[in-house]
Amino acid sequence: MTASTKNRPSSDTRSNYTGPAMVSTGEATAMLHTGETPPIRVFGTESIRETFDDLCLQQAVNSRLAPGVTDLVLNPDAHCGYGAPVGCVMVSPTHVYPGPVGVDIKCSMSLLQLDLPAEAVEDRNVRRALISAICQRTPTGAGKGQRSVGKARHVNRTLGKQLVTEGASNDVCRALGIPTAWAHRCEDSHHVGHDDTESALENRLETLLQHRHMSNFSEKMQQLGSYGGGNHFGECEVVQVGDNDRAREVAQAFGLRDGHVAFLSHCGSRGFGHNLASGQFRTLQDKFDRWGIPLPAGDRQLVYAPLGSDEANDYLDDMALGANFATVNHLLINALVLEAFQEVIPGTQGNLVYFISHNIARKEIVDDRPAWVHRKGATRAMPAGHHSLTNTPFAKTGHPILLPGNPRDGSAVMVADEGAAASCYSVNHGAGRVLGRRHAKRVLDQATVDSEFDSNDVLSNCRKYPIDEAPAAYKDFNEVLRSVKSAGLASEVARLKARFVIKDASKADD
DNA sequence: ATGTCC
Numbered sequence: 050m051t052a053s054t055k056n057r058p059s060s061d062t063r064s065n066y067t068g069p070a071m072v073s074t075g076e077a078t079a080m081l082h083t084g085e086t087p088p089i090r091v092f093g094t095e096s097i098r099e100t101f102d103d104l105c106l107q108q109a110v111n112s113r114l115a116p117g118v119t120d121l122v123l124n125p126d127a128h129c130g131y132g133a134p135v136g137c138v139m140v141s142p143t144h145v146y147p148g149p150v151g152v153d154i155k156c157s158m159s160l161l162q163l164d165l166p167a168e169a170v171e172d173r174n175v176r177r178a179l180i181s182a183i184c185q186r187t188p189t190g191a192g193k194g195q196r197s198v199g200k201a202r203h204v205n206r207t208l209g210k211q212l213v214t215e216g217a218s219n220d221v222c223r224a225l226g227i228p229t230a231w232a233h234r235c236e237d238s239h240h241v242g243h244d245d246t247e248s249a250l251e252n253r254l255e256t257l258l259q260h261r262h263m264s265n266f267s268e269k270m271q272q273l274g275s276y277g278g279g280n281h282f283g284e285c286e287v288v289q290v291g292d293n294d295r296a297r298e299v300a301q302a303f304g305l306r307d308g309h310v311a312f313l314s315h316c317g318s319r320g321f322g323h324n325l326a327s328g329q330f331r332t333l334q335d336k337f338d339r340w341g342i343p344l345p346a347g348d349r350q351l352v353y354a355p356l357g358s359d360e361a362n363d364y365l366d367d368m369a370l371g372a373n374f375a376t377v378n379h380l381l382i383n384a385l386v387l388e389a390f391q392e393v394i395p396g397t398q399g400n401l402v403y404f405i406s407h408n409i410a411r412k413e414i415v416d417d418r419p420a421w422v423h424r425k426g427a428t429r430a431m432p433a434g435h436h437s438l439t440n441t442p443f444a445k446t447g448h449p450i451l452l453p454g455n456p457r458d459g460s461a462v463m464v465a466d467e468g469a470a471a472s473c474y475s476v477n478h479g480a481g482r483v484l485g486r487r488h489a490k491r492v493l494d495q496a497t498v499d500s501e502f503d504s505n506d507v508l509s510n511c512r513k514y515p516i517d518e519a520p521a522a523y524k525d526f527n528e529v530l531r532s533v534k535s536a537g538l539a540s541e542v543a544r545l546k547a548r549f550v551i552k553d554a555s556k557a558d559d
Numbered sequence: 560a561t562g563t564c565c
């Protein structure tokens with residue numbers, strides 16, 4: 050296979066599909082018809098649905114028709130991905146799919162509420178000092194993981210093995226200086242192996258460590274507490290709670306403070322998760338080749354494993370190992386960010402509002418039976434009273450949904466409504482890309498992008514903001530949120546207004 | 560997403 054076709058479906062992918070047949074069923078809902086199988090539910094206003102290009106819709110159809118798939122949902126932020134679109138939910142009671150989890154296992158959002166009033170970060174010099182203190186502790190960029198200041202938090206091999214098998218356990222949190230209470234603010238603080246045991250993960254890890262592609266395990270553990278690159282970021286926000294009684298009530302239950310500073314983070318499982326995901330793709334693709342198993346729609350990114358097989362067990366174990374890394378990575382980042390705030394503004398206190406993934410498969414009850422719900426660029430959205438929230442702090446309200454928008458228009462905290470049942474209890478994971486990276490670099494102007502940050506008084510660690518990450522490379526966030534609200538999936542609790550952004554600046558000067 | 564192909 051040549052480099053140019055490697056990441057895209059082969060041309061015969063489209064042979065049995067004559068084009069999208071999208072039928073509008075409401076202001077922000079539609080059905081995408083696949084022929085024989087039930088239609089795909091699509092969420093998005095008409096202008097949002099126009100952003101779905103043919104390949105994105107084709108990927109949705111391919112995924113819906115793949116073996117063992119019983120449901121597929123397309124969200125307003127959907128765009129082309131690997132095999133399945135980014136911005137979709139795929140349900141299967143019988144199969145697991147690495148592609149519709151994604152290559153960054155448990156890529157997630159977290160929000161730290163600080164006890165600082167907005168005025169505390171008004172001074173540009175204070176914000177510059179915060180940017181510097183944070184960047185010294187939570188590095189950005191490929192391969193970066195070494196911290197230059199602060200409390201020593203070296204992750205040795207033993208601690209690395211412990212954290213990828215235990216997740217955010219009390220022992221792991223204590224070893225890394227993470228408040229143990231934060232584990233209760235996680236969608237999942239701990240992922241177990243395919244048989245629901247931790248020992249399965251310990252065994253799988255020992256097997257992996259004998260493989261060459263995992264020989265850099267200790268090195269990858271050093272990346273704990275770092276952002277990485279691409280669309281990952283850290284962002285200082287001012288919380289603006291919605292102007293209605295429900296928003297105020299829910300915000301209070303979430304621990305959000307109107308008019309106060311918060312810190313939003315987006316990152317995943319770094320090089321470790323990438324090693325695991327790419328290893329799984331290679332292994333499964335080799336087996337499909339060797340055994341002559343037909344690929345769904347001829348797409349190598351849609352390889353799968355039937356539940357109960359050794360292949361599925363290994364995949365689920367690898368996903369859990371990567372997910373545990375991502376969980377502890379986010380919690381450590383939040384601890385480091387709090388430490389940075391305390392250095393610049395002594396006495397600052399902070400609490401984790403929530404940590405929630407948008408790239409993970411979870412075993413959930415769908416239509417009264419267990420199924421693997423693959424959310425690829427999609428966020429779990431369970432409303433008040435949902436059985437899975439029993440004994441969590443959010444049983445009576447629904448859990449926080451953290452949606453990054455862009456540094457110009459803000460981000461959002463939402464809460465699910467009853468209507469979320471129609472989307473397999475899911476919403477979007479952000480704005481969604483509207484320009485590909487190469488396209489963005491060609492059509493967007495660096496000076497315009499940078500001056501927009503300046504006129505909005507949003508500071509950044511980047512001298513030049515990465516142009517393929519500019520707000521204009523993403524969909525209209527307000528229209529995306531309007532889609533979610535109008536479809537009855539979730540309600541807005543608060544907006545987050547950016548004051549400064551931490552991004553990987555290393556490729557911005559190309 | 561990922562030292563952007565072991």
